[in-house]
Amino acid sequence: MSSEKPLHESDFESDFEDVFADDPMADLVLPKEEPAADMAGESSVMVDLETPAREVEFDQPVFTAPEDGLGGDSVLPAISIQVFYERDETRLLMEVCERDRRMGRATIEAHSGGIAGAIEYMSQNPTPNLLIIESTARSAQLLSEIDMLAEHCDETVKVMVIGAINDIALYRQLVSRGVSEYVVPPFQPLQILRTISGLFADPDAPFVGKQISVVGAKGGVGASTIAHNLAWALAENTKVNTTLVDLDLSFGTTALDFNQEPTQTVADALLQPERADDAVIERLLAKASDRLSLFTAPASIGQIMDIPDESYISVIEVVRRNVPFLVLDLPHVWSRWVQRTLVASDEVIIVCQPDLASLRNGKNYIDQLKAARPNDNPPRLIINMSGVPKRPEIPVKDFGAAIGVEPEVILPFEPELFGTAANNGQMISETDAASRSAQAIDHMASLLTGRAVAAQQKSFFKKLLGK
Secondary structure, three states: OOOOOOOOHHHOOOOEOOOOOOOOOOOOOOOOOOOOOOOOOOOOOOOOOOOOOOOOOOOOOOOOOOOOOOOOOOOOOOOEEEEEEOOHHHHHHHHHHHOOHHHOOOEEEEEEOHHHHHHHHHOOOOOOOEEEEEOOOOHHHHHHHHHHHHOOOOOOOEEEEEOOOOEHHHHHHHHHOOOOEEEOOOOOHHHHHHHHHHHOOOOOOOOOOEEEEEEEOOOOOOHHHHHHHHHHHHHHHOOOOEEEEEOOOOOOOHHHHOOOOOOOOHHHHHHOHHHOOHHHHHHHOEEOOOOEEEEOOOOOOOOOOOOOHHHHHHHHHHHHOOOOEEEEEOOOOOOHHHHHHHHHOOEEEEEEOOOHHHHHHHHHHHHHHHHHOOOOOOOEEEEEEEOOOOOOOOOHHHHHHHHOOOEEEEEEOOHHHHHHHHHOOOOHHHHOOOOHHHHHHHHHHHHHHOOOOOOOOOOHHHHHHOO
16 A cells, blocks of 8 residues: 555546435446546536535445356455454445355454554554455545555555445545555445455466356266266357366266367376466367367276365366366265365356256255355256156156256257267267257356357258258
């Protein structure tokens, strides 16, 4: 936080916007963005920071309805955060943030008292990595208190102010004093978490891809097949670069399903995670298409590999930095690294069959992940192999009601389609793009990316053959 001479209000033109208007759709306005140019015929309005144009409202709600999850959220590093709040709503907001998976290795402490409390604390304690301070004061008082706080802070500290006035001139004054971010309620926990994450993003690797984990509620439900076809649909049908990672080291089928014979596998990275940088990962990946890369499993029981949990987390983080979408094909085991991977994922897909064992296990997954990821989308449910002849099944409506989430897609029992695709080393959309299962998986890909599925183009030879 800088204590250099601040800029003066006469240096700025102020576009003043009342965020406490009666409009129920009012949302957080990020002050980093310049306001739109004035309409023709309107003159600029100069705001005197010493005499605010309106009274500050003190009952503005903190929480709003959650936004649609965009994914691609990274975990905070091991930083210390001190919060100084004025309203209990803000304290409750930070308690929700503290329990979020994105908080990672960060530690957070909350104190009452606002900026005055922060000044008293900082005069007796070392500077944390991040100060979050709330103030409902008017502009002039807020700036004066920030100047007093700066006298007790190291220049390396990042400061986020939760204020009550949405004014670009005030924001610029705060930035000139070393404030890193200024936000105005209402907002929700995910917005605060992403704002904090942006302050501590690695400048050399700021990008983090969306992590999608696919796991079966029990063995044999077809989770790997769905993970592989979903990765293909993301890459080829919604046209986003995707990497598929097969983490079933002993029995993974990615190489078989994509008709690949790679000489190196994901085990090479997991056994030497300290060497698995961006360049090494790029060499280890196999290309299934221009947009789809594969990290296949060795699929061998000749060696028992005891991989530390941290190796899985480290390798996954490196892969995420290099691709917009990452699909993880997880084995049907329950271990510490599987649990951590599921909790850290932006999206989780649970694959079930309409039977009692899938219902029990799937509900266990969903209940635990909902509790561990309160600010994320709930796990998505896929019911696979529905309608097997002569097999008693739980009705889909009853299954969804009992498990706690409605199924996103229901895949019919189509053994000929899936068998033909597997024997040919193809995905089902290559074998029959018009099939119900292929269209269902395309629908899931569209939900995850927000993109429409591209129309399939027949090749010249297929047209000649009438296929």
